[in-house]
Amino acid sequence: xxxxxxxxxxxxxxxxxxxxxxxxxxxxxxxxxxxxxxxxxxxxxxxxxxxxxxxxxxxxxxxxxxxxxxxxxxxxxxxxxxxxxxxxxxxxxxxxxxxxxxxxxxxxxxxxxxxxxxxxxxxxxxxxxxxxxxxxxxxxxxxxxxxxxxxxxxxxxxxxxxxxxxxxxxxxxxxxxxxxxxxxxxxxxxxxxxxxxxxxxxxxxxxxxxxxxxxxxxxxxxxxxxxxxxxxxxxxxxxxxxxxxxxxxxxxxxxxxxxxxxxxxxxxxxxxxxxxxxxxxxxxxxxxxxxxxxxxxxxxxxxxxxxxxxxxxxxxxxxxxxxxxxxxxxxxxxxxxxxx
Ligand code: SAM
Ligand code: SF4
Numbered sequence: 001x002x003x004x005x006x007x008x009x010x011x012x013x014x015x016x017x018x019x020x021x022x023x024x025x026x027x028x029x030x031x032x033x034x035x036x037x038x039x040x041x042x043x044x045x046x047x048x049x050x051x052x053x054x055x056x057x058x059x060x061x062x063x064x065x066x067x068x069x070x071x072x073x074x075x076x077x078x079x080x081x082x083x084x085x086x087x088x089x090x091x092x093x094x095x096x097x098x099x100x101x102x103x104x105x106x107x108x109x110x111x112x113x114x115x116x117x118x119x120x121x122x123x124x125x126x127x128x129x130x131x132x133x134x135x136x137x138x139x140x141x142x143x144x145x146x147x148x149x150x151x152x153x154x155x156x157x158x159x160x161x162x163x164x165x166x167x168x169x170x171x172x173x174x175x176x177x178x179x180x181x182x183x184x185x186x187x188x189x190x191x192x193x194x195x196x197x198x199x200x201x202x203x204x205x206x207x208x209x210x211x212x213x214x215x216x217x218x219x220x221x222x223x224x225x226x227x228x229x230x231x232x233x234x235x236x237x238x239x240x241x242x243x244x245x246x247x248x249x250x251x252x253x254x255x256x257x258x259x260x261x262x263x264x265x266x267x268x269x270x271x272x273x274x275x276x277x278x279x280x281x282x283x284x285x286x287x288x289x290x291x292x293x294x295x296x297x298x299x300x301x302x303x304x305x306x307x308x309x310x311x312x313x314x315x316x317x318x319x320x321x322x323x324x325x326x327x328x329x330x331x332x333x334x335x336x337x338x339x340x
Contacts, residue, residue, distance in 0.1 A: 016074035019318040027273040028070045031339030033057050033083040038112050039148030043334050057278040060093050062298040067101050069307045077106040081339035092126045099127025116158025121165040132171040137181040171198045178219035192255025200258035208333040221261040244270050268321040277338050284318040
């Protein structure tokens with residue numbers, strides 16, 4: 001198939017979405033709802049205030065057309081996110097539909113884990129292959145302070161249940177927050193010593209709705225990086241297809257540690273992901289200027305080629321970097337609105 005590049009007259013044949021910096025995109029982050037039942041201080045500190053009816057979020061058929069277009073151009077991994085994706089009443093149908101798409105090898109989700117213990121076996125049966133659970137502190141008091149809910153033990157049980165039903169690894173996202181969870185590293189290390197958990201420390205990213213919180217709580221991942229390298233942790237060699245996380249292992253630990261430092265120079269060089277919001281907007285980056293509406297092309301299967309061309313046109317113009325380090329936050333008011 002010949003794909004037009006808008007910034008030049010060239011045509012080229014590609015099996016994957018590719019930008020003008022030769023980055024290839026085979027990983028789709030698909031938001032299925034903006035709704036959430038937590039009130040994380042860095043995301044929805046006042047809780048979710050609906051600006052759309054649930055029925056306005058992409059239907060299973062519309063989601064299928066998105067995934068099918070991406071799969072047609074080499075996407076092999078889809079992460080379902082939100083908001084809290086498991087709040088969708090048809091979540092099982094969404095999982096099953098994605099796992100049935102030809103070419104999709106990994107169906108992942110990011111969840112706050114509130115219904116993990118109850119539902120993870122059903123999610124696995126429906127086709128979920130990879131799971132990320134957000135756990136910002138192992139201290140129930142701090143956990144409540146950060147998320148607004150008292151569900152820590154329930155979520156930790158859910159992670160154990162995930163292992164029981166057959167997941168060989170669970171990734172746990174921890175947003176690094178100065179003066180809140182930065183003293184938790186010893187407890188986290190103890191937790192992963194005998195469990196196949198990949199802890200992923202994520203630096204707090206500044207979004208449009210975040211005012212003083214960023215300056216109060218942003219902590220660089222460098223201190224964790226330095227601790228790890230001086231305590232026997234070794235960095236895994238990155239494969240070409242790996243994303244921006246730096247992953248460390250230690251022969252004395254079953255678990256691993258990942259560091260995601262979006263403010264680090266060249267963070268965007270290994271970008272391999274595109275995003276579609278719950279309202280059907282294509283986002284080149286969490287911190288882009290605008291979303292590109294795809295919804296008019298999601299109504300009928302026969303619009304697939306037009307959909308693919310529109311996506312590639314915009315991918316061709318994807319910027320080299322997010323410019324977060326210059327205080328730039330783009331249109332993102334909070335990550336629940338696009339899917340973090
Ligand atoms: N509700 C689900 C959850 O919390 O896991 C999925 C959506 S949430 C937006 C996805 C991830 O983004 C979570 O791990 C969350 O901690 C992270 N996140 C949200 N806002 C963030 C921010 N401002 N900086 C860094 N990570 C953020
Ligand atoms: Fe909800 Fe996830 Fe945002 Fe927390 S980070 S408020 S759980 S969407």
